[in-house]
Amino acid sequence: MSTSGIPSADLLGEQIASLLDDPATTHGLARGLRAAAREIELHRYHHTSRRAWPNGRIDDKPAKVQIGGGVHRIDGFFNIDAVPPADLLWDVREGIPLHDNTVQTLFSEHFLEHIDYPRSAKQYVIEAHRVLVPGGQIITGVPDAAFALSRYPGSLDTSAEMIERWYAKRNCLGDINTQLDLVNLVFRDQDDDPTYTQHLWAYDHEKLVQLFTEAGFTTIEPWTFDSAMANPKRRWGSVYVIATK
Ligand SMILES: C[S@@+](CC[C@H](N)C(=O)[O-])C[C@H]1O[C@@H](n2cnc3c(N)ncnc32)[C@H](O)[C@@H]1O
Structure with a gap:
């Protein structure tokens, strides 16, 4: 077969x-x-x-859902990701396989920049609005492009902190170490190394607010980082918003 x-x-x-x-x-x-x-x-x-699930909706109606969590699981959350490990393997570019008005909280971090903009990113946010209950909330974190750009231009000394916090485990640092290299990483990541998946769009607070506003969310606020939910290694240099349906 x-x-x-x-x-x-x-x-x-x-x-x-x-x-x-x-x-x-x-x-x-x-x-x-x-x-x-x-x-x-x-x-x-x-x-x-x-x-x-041929009709594109699973039977369960989880109240808390994480999208694109990878190996980072959150207690009490149902995890949807394109690849293992996850509770459900689903390519979210094809929609969110959940029923309308059923989810209280949706969470994702360092996921949105990996899907294409505008088609898939806008469709994802519209789908998030569909599956959330009225008053439900979506928390979204991404690498903060404004932060990376604010450090440019800068000396090799100033790039050291970002390398240490974000890229210390990588073996590319002989080639990627200036501030502009780091801006490049935020905008495209390393597209030559199969260990890392490309970034397809860069976001800042303003862009996230625009996305969620266009999809019909009523309030969009900065989200205060909570390491009970978020991956602690994402705290530095990321921007998070919480949008309410
Ligand atoms: C950079 S990892 C982030 C993992 C985790 N959120 C974290 O911050 O450590 C991006 C995750 O998004 C998932 N992902 C990318 N494209 C996806 C898609 N189209 N549908 C579902 N998940 C996707 C990847 O499989 C991966 O687990």
Whole structure:
């Protein structure tokens, strides 16, 4: 049986794997192929869940939901992510698989910048509005582009703090270490290293307020960082808002 739901996508996945193994494959082609391979993998996970929930809505009605939490779980929250581990594997670019007016609290951090803007980001916020109960709230945190830009221009000394806090574990620091390199990372992340997924749009407080206002949220306020919910390593240099339906 097809694992992706599209036999030609399965075949393409096999062809991509073999091309990526081939030393004759050029660097540029390999970059494009890795991106396609990742999308096929996401499609496969999504398709498996979609087979279980063909109308795009799960039976459960969780009151607290985290989107794109990765390995960061929050007590009492139902976790939806495109890849394991999560309670439900779902590509949120295809919508949020929950019923209308059922969720009290939606939470995401360092997720929104990984989906394309405007199509998927705007649709995600509209979907969030649909699934929240009236008065329900969505908390959203992203890398703060205004913060990164406010440090530019700056000397190599001033980039050291950001490198230490955000990128210390990476092996790219011989190449990425000026303030402009760090601005680049906030806007695109490392698109040559499969360990990290690209940033597709950059946000600041103003942009988040505009997004949530356009989707019909009534109030949008800065959110006070709470490490009982948020990932402590995201505190520094991120911007969070809480929007109420
Ligand atoms: C940079 S990680 C952040 C993880 C966690 N929120 C944190 O702050 O440590 C981005 C997460 O978003 C998830 N993600 C990206 N695109 C997604 C999509 N289209 N649908 C669902 N989850 C997605 C990724 O799988 C990943 O777990």
